[in-house]
Amino acid sequence: MTVNVLKYDPDIEVVPQAIIWRPLRYCTLVVRNGQDDLDRYQGASFTIGNDITFDLRVYEGHIHADVTVTLYLPEDVGDEEHVSEILALVIEEMAIPVSAVAWRRGQKFTFGKLERSRQDRLSEREARLIVLKIAASQPGHSATIEKLREEVPRYFDLSEADKKRSPSRPRELGWQIVVRNAMSSHMKGGQTIFAKGWAEKIPGGLRVTRQGIDYLNSIGFSD
Amino acid sequence: MRDIEYVPNDPFHRVENPTTQTKTIALMQQLSHEILGRPARGSGQPSVKAYPGKLTRDRGVEFTTDIEPMPGSAPNEARWYWEWSPGVEIRHKDGEDYACIAVTSFSNMQP
Numbered sequence: 317m318t319v320n321v322l323k324y325d326p327d328i329e330v331v332p333q334a335i336i337w338r339p340l341r342y343c344t345l346v347v348r349n350g351q352d353d354l355d356r357y358q359g360a361s362f363t364i365g366n367d368i369t370f371d372l373r374v375y376e377g378h379i380h381a382d383v384t385v386t387l388y389l390p391e392d393v394g395d396e397e398h399v400s401e402i403l404a405l406v407i408e409e410m411a412i413p414v415s416a417v418a419w420r421r422g423q424k425f426t427f428g429k430l431e432r433s434r435q436d437r438l439s440e441r442e443a444r445l446i447v448l449k450i451a452a453s454q455p456g457h458s459a460t461i462e463k464l465r466e467e468v469p470r471y472f473d474l475s476e477a478d479k480k481r482s483p484s485r486p487r488e489l490g491w492q493i494v495v496r497n498a499m500s501s502h503m504k505g506g507q508t509i510f511a512k513g514w515a516e517k518i519p520g521g522l523r524v525t526r527q528g529i530d531y532l533n534s535i536g537f538s539d
Numbered sequence: 540m541r542d543i544e545y546v547p548n549d550p551f552h553r554v555e556n557p558t559t560q561t562k563t564i565a566l567m568q569q570l571s572h573e574i575l576g577r578p579a580r581g582s583g584q585p586s587v588k589a590y591p592g593k594l595t596r597d598r599g600v601e602f603t604t605d606i607e608p609m610p611g612s613a614p615n616e617a618r619w620y621w622e623w624s625p626g627v628e629i630r631h632k633d634g635e636d637y638a639c640i641a642v643t644s645f646s647n648m649q650p
Contacts, residue, residue, distance in 0.1 A: 329582030332613035353559045353576060354588040354616060377554055377590045378615040386615060391582060425614040427549060427591030 319409050319536030321346045322361040322369075330371050330388035333399050334420040336412060337432045340374050340385045342446070342471045343410060345453055345538050362536050364409055368402055379430055383473035384418065396422045411445055411535050437475045438468075438491050443498035444509050446471050451515065451524045452532050458523035461499065468495055551589040551617055554599040555649045562649055565600050569647045574602065575630055575637040576619070585629070585638035587619040598649040602642040 321344065340347060344360045350373075351357070359373030371388040374381050387406065393399060399421045407414060415436040419425055438446075450467045451459040459467070468474075468491065478491040485493060499522065500508065509515040514528030524532075532538050553560050559577070568574050576587035591614070594601045606626035608617040619627045621638035628639045 327581045329579040329584070331611045331618075332616060335613065335615065351556065352579060352588075354590070355554055355556065375590075375616070377552075377595060379592075380615075384615075386613065391584070391611075419614050427551075427608075427612070427614060427617060430614045 317364050317405075317409055318534045319406075320363045321536055321539040322363060323539075324361075325350065326361050326369060326371075326390075328369075329391040330373075331391050331393075332386050333389045333393075334387040334403050335418045335430060336372075336385050336387060336407070337380075337383060337416050337418040337436055337473065338385060338412065339383055339471065339473070340372060341453075342449070343372050343385055343412070344536055346536075360536075362406075364405060368405065370402065370406055379428060384430070409535060410537075413439070413442055432473075432475070437477045438472055438494050440494050440498050441507070442472070443468075443491075443494045444507075447495065447498055447522070448509050448514055448524060448528055449532065449537055451522055452529060452538065456523065457529065458518055458521060460521035461496075463521065464499070465492060465495060548603055549591065550593050550601050550603050550644075551591055552594040552599050552601045553589050554594070554596050560599065560649075565647050565649045568600060568602075568642070569645055572642050572645060573630075573639050574600075574604075574642060575632070575639050577635055577637050584623070585621045585636050587627070587638050587640050589617050591615070591617055594646075594648055600648060601646040603644045604640050604642050606640045 340358055346360050347358050349358055355375045355377050357373045357375040359371055361371050363369050369390060372385045373388055374385055389399060389402060403420055415433045418430050418432050446468060447464050450464050450471060451457060474491050480490050482488055482490055482493050513525060514531055515522045515524050574587050576585055578585045606619060609620050609624045612618045619638060619640050621627045621629050630637045630639045
């Protein structure tokens with residue numbers, strides 16, 4: 317299925333149903349500014365198929381606003397099981413790892429407190445998608461390796477584990493090795509962004525192909 | 540099963556905005572010991588919305604209440620809906636319905 321970005325505000329009351337430990341720019345480039353009775357926010361509205369509408373928003377006063385995004389569903393979606401099904405579909409279709417979900421409806425919480433899963437750290441699989449997103453957001457849909465490395469921390473809140481120095485390559489941090497491997501064209505066979513046809517190598521970096529842009533459009537990152 | 544571990548003495552706050560949390564509204568809240576909220580766009584259900592915790596910006600109001608927020612709340616925002624949250628009352632003002640919660644303490648930091 318495809319995640320479509322809505323170009324207009326659906327004008328319905330929405331209720332927070334999950335908090336994802338990823339910044340808004342990780343999820344989508346199509347961001348609009350809004351304001352309601354609570355506060356000002358940045359966000360986007362999406363649909364999946366004919367039945368599912370959801371918003372991703374970050375209010376200025378949300379805790380961990382720089383590194384989390386809140387998923388909102390229309391107020392008439394109240395059944396916990398249905399909410400859970402929609403959440404599962406959204407994270408699958410937007411290619412968001414399950415470990416990124418810091419809170420979901422039905423899970424106990426204390427106001428003002430949010431804990432990130434200890435399992436949530438940068439994987440090579442996710443790093444492949446992040447470099448694709450970063451390059452797609454750059455002029456000419458291309459980026460140098462230096463630019464990609466510079467931008468990764470803006471797209472992914474690096475955990476302490478990600479920042480540990482590698483014993484085998486002490487000059488690099490763990491996440492930097494993960495990103496380097498993610499850009500490798502000769503590892504993991506058909507799983508690389510190059511083997512999938514989403515990106516091509518250029519001197520010193522990579523360029524996202526039309527196919528890559530189409531894929532990013534299909535997960536709601538761009539339109 | 541209750542989702543929220545709610546502590547009645549924990550503070551909530553609302554930040555100043557030009558329409559629903561103005562200086563005048565803050566003064567009315569301070570005098571009445573009540574916070575009112577209208578229905579959101581596209582909704583028929585009035586609700587009060589606030590951030591949990593102490594005020595983190597320069598201007599706004601901070602309060603505590605004995606009324607437990609709705610399960611429709613989340614760790615990063617609290618909501619009190621009329622009819623769905625016990626203790627929330629209804630007020631009619633200028634032809635509109637408002638959800639109303641009584642506060643147990645109130646600090647006006649948008650004088």
